[in-house]
Amino acid sequence: MFLKLAWLNIWRNGRRTMITVASVFFAVLLAITFRSITDGVYENMIHNVVSYSSGYLQIHKNGYWGEQSIDNSFEVDEELSKSLLDNPNVTNLMPRLETFALSSFADKTKGVMVLGINPTSEKEVNQLNEKVIEGIYFESNSTDQILIGSGLAEQLNAKVNDTLVLIGQGYHASSAAGKFNIAGILKLGSPELNSNVIYMPLKASQYLHGAGNRLTSLSIMLGKTSDLESSKKAIENSIDTVAYEVMTWKQMMPEMDQFIEADSSGHYIVIGILYIIISFGLFGTLLMMTFERNREFGILIAIGMKKHLLAYVVLLESIMISLMGCLMGVLGGTLIVHLFTEYPVEFGGTLREVYEDYGIEPIIYFSGNIRIFIYQTLVVLVLASLLALYPGYKVLRIKPVDAINS
Amino acid sequence: MGKTIIDAHNVSKTYKETAIPVRALQDVHLHIEEGEFVALVGPSGSGKSTLLNMIGGLDEPTSGTVFVDGVEITKLRENKLIDFRLQNIGFVFQSFNLIPVLTSRENIGFVLQLQKVAKKDREKRVLELLREVGLEEKINSRPGELSGGQQQRVAVARALASKPKIILADEPTANLDSKSASNLLDIMAKLNKEEKITFLFSTHDQRVIEKARRVITLVDGKVDSDVQQKPT
Numbered sequence: 001m002f003l004k005l006a007w008l009n010i011w012r013n014g015r016r017t018m019i020t021v022a023s024v025f026f027a028v029l030l031a032i033t034f035r036s037i038t039d040g041v042y043e044n045m046i047h048n049v050v051s052y053s054s055g056y057l058q059i060h061k062n063g064y065w066g067e068q069s070i071d072n073s074f075e076v077d078e079e080l081s082k083s084l085l086d087n088p089n090v091t092n093l094m095p096r097l098e099t100f101a102l103s104s105f106a107d108k109t110k111g112v113m114v115l116g117i118n119p120t121s122e123k124e125v126n127q128l129n130e131k132v133i134e135g136i137y138f139e140s141n142s143t144d145q146i147l148i149g150s151g152l153a154e155q156l157n158a159k160v161n162d163t164l165v166l167i168g169q170g171y172h173a174s175s176a177a178g179k180f181n182i183a184g185i186l187k188l189g190s191p192e193l194n195s196n197v198i199y200m201p202l203k204a205s206q207y208l209h210g211a212g213n214r215l216t217s218l219s220i221m222l223g224k225t226s227d228l229e230s231s232k233k234a235i236e237n238s239i240d241t242v243a244y245e246v247m248t249w250k251q252m253m254p255e256m257d258q259f260i261e262a263d264s265s266g267h268y269i270v271i272g273i274l275y276i277i278i279s280f281g282l283f284g285t286l287l288m289m290t291f292e293r294n295r296e297f298g299i300l301i302a303i304g305m306k307k308h309l310l311a312y313v314v315l316l317e318s319i320m321i322s323l324m325g326c327l328m329g330v331l332g333g334t335l336i337v338h339l340f341t342e343y344p345v346e347f348g349g350t351l352r353e354v355y356e357d358y359g360i361e362p363i364i365y366f367s368g369n370i371r372i373f374i375y376q377t378l379v380v381l382v383l384a385s386l387l388a389l390y391p392g393y394k395v396l397r398i399k400p401v402d403a404i405n406s
Numbered sequence: 407m408g409k410t411i412i413d414a415h416n417v418s419k420t421y422k423e424t425a426i427p428v429r430a431l432q433d434v435h436l437h438i439e440e441g442e443f444v445a446l447v448g449p450s451g452s453g454k455s456t457l458l459n460m461i462g463g464l465d466e467p468t469s470g471t472v473f474v475d476g477v478e479i480t481k482l483r484e485n486k487l488i489d490f491r492l493q494n495i496g497f498v499f500q501s502f503n504l505i506p507v508l509t510s511r512e513n514i515g516f517v518l519q520l521q522k523v524a525k526k527d528r529e530k531r532v533l534e535l536l537r538e539v540g541l542e543e544k545i546n547s548r549p550g551e552l553s554g555g556q557q558q559r560v561a562v563a564r565a566l567a568s569k570p571k572i573i574l575a576d577e578p579t580a581n582l583d584s585k586s587a588s589n590l591l592d593i594m595a596k597l598n599k600e601e602k603i604t605f606l607f608s609t610h611d612q613r614v615i616e617k618a619r620r621v622i623t624l625v626d627g628k629v630d631s632d633v634q635q636k637p638t
């Protein structure tokens with residue numbers, strides 16, 4: 001009954017209600033689109049970065065992160081990979097053996113990071129093969145092929161098919177030295193990586209370092225990347241946490257996490273201003289709706305309706321108006337996000353060059369994360385309830401005689 | 407002697423919000439029994455509305471007590487009072503009594519819903535009430551589609567809906583032409599006779615006054631005369 005009454009009431013002045021609904025609609029639409037773009041950019045950035053580096057989650061021998069040495073490596077066993085892959089949110093595992101070595105070619109020498117990787121899984125996860133700008137991607141079973149960053153190639157003055165000498169320290173202080181053939185040169189997004197990295201098939205690296213079957217890290221890629229913490233918990237529950245440590249990318253790359261946090265706080269302000277503006281409109285409408293019915297409220301109290309029920313009707317009216325706008329906004333937002341996910345927008349100009357330099361596709365990504373939609377709806381509902389507080393309070397203070405005589 | 411339904415003792419009301427305090431009621435005593443049909447008359451500003459509001463619990467007297475059906479309503483807390491009104495008192499105001507967005511059925515049904523009457527009984531009662539005031543064909547009309555007299559009749563039906571002991575009406579006919587006014591009064595008189603509902607209504611209209619069986623005259627906030635008469 002009260003629902004029906006509230007519904008009829010908001011259409012007493014249909015034009016005013018429509019204008020208010022429209023303002024909520026546009027605000028929600030803008031907020032969703034904006035959040036979708038910014039979150040999309042972040043998600044894409046995170047994905048790009050972690051797929052080359054840490055993965056969303058990473059497993060080490062307990063203590064490795066504190067002291068990153070090959071001596072803190074661990075043996076992969078079938079059981080570990082199996083229990084990880086049993087987690088439905090885990091999509092890929094990337095085993096790595098990460099060490100440091102001196103590389104020399106002719107009269108040039110440089111310290112480098114040597115990444116022993118599984119060529120197939122990296123190809124799947126980060127399309128490392130597509131970063132090859134000269135030469136070819138190596139094969140899994142090759143024992144002497146390496147890929148090097150183009151920055152490093154320049155510094156060493158080395159070309160495809162040249163032979164590099166690597167000297168480093170192996171497992172338990174054994175010496176690690178060998179000659180390797182440059183199969184390809186990579187152009188990597190991160191300048192840091194580009195001028196420092198050498199990729200080598202995992203088996204070859206393990207052999208070079210006398211490390212048997214050992215890894216320094218096992219990177220994990222996730223399907224639903226927003227479930228970072230819960231996935232971490234789930235994994236911790238399924239493996240031996242005395243032997244292993246599980247870390248999130250946020251723990252391993254706190255700077256990136258902080259950058260995103262800082263950057264998003266600016267976005268919250270923009271959205272906050274948007275909502276403040278519509279709040280004024282909604283508030284004005286609610287006030288008018290309440291005050292112009294003062295006499296009617298007086299009569300309703302006289303015939304036996306309790307004031308809190310009247311206040312409840314006012315609240316319902318506020319929620320109905322804003323919810324209508326909100327649902328339309330969510331619908332419109334879904335359409336927009338869907339549209340731009342189907343037909344991505346590529347941008348051009350200098351921004352495009354910057355993006356390509358970093359190895360990121362020059363595409364505006366839209367995040368379809370359901371949380372954006374739920375969050376906006378909740379914000380609007382909370383706003384509608386808060387804004388109804390004052391009119392509701394006014395209703396509770398009505399003196400029936402005064403109202404009826406007004 | 408019948409059962410006392412309204413008993414007001416020493417009721418005074420002074421409005422102090424104004425520059426000069428207005429003594430709207432001064433030591434009014436009023437005793438009305440179940441089934442009476444009483445007109446409250448007097449010049450403008452004599453305190454008729456004020457007295458009706460005190461009896462209906464819409465406003466508090468400055469001093470004095472009001473009993474309605476044995477309950478001292480001047481002592482009730484707000485929500486108790488609203489509930490008391492819902493169960494015992496029907497109101498009809500001068501005009502615009504009804505919720506404009508609701509039909510006659512819904513306006514009357516609203517009170518029944520507040521009383522938590524089951525839907526089936528509600529439907530029956532609404533029909534019954536509209537028949538009593540002769541408006542069953544207007545069941546689905548909104549107030550805007552009714553004449554002033556019809557609106558007042560729906561308002562009477564709504565006041566009756568909760569089966570109250572008394573109906574208080576403040577100048578229910580003031581905005582009506584004489585035909586609608588006497589029609590409304592006839593309906594009220596019939597309900598009074600057949601359903602034993604006590605009516606207390608204020609009016610300026612001589613023809614309406616003639617239909618009452620008891621006429622109480624207020625002058626300057628005091629009861630000036632209180633006479634029984636034979637209604638025409």
Ligand SMILES: Nc1ncnc2c1ncn2[C@@H]1O[C@H](COP(=O)(O)OP(=O)(O)OP(=O)(O)O)[C@@H](O)[C@H]1O
Nearest residue numbers: 421423424428430449450451452453454455456457
């Ligand atoms: N809210 C108020 N504040 C101040 N004075 C008031 C208020 N309500 C009524 N009065 C005063 O109280 C007195 C009685 O008013 P009341 O409305 O009861 O008269 P009435 O007999 O109903 O008059 P009418 O026939 O014009 O309706 C008047 O002098 C009026 O001005």
Ligand SMILES: [Mg+2]
Nearest residue numbers: 454455456576
């Ligand atoms: Mg009056």
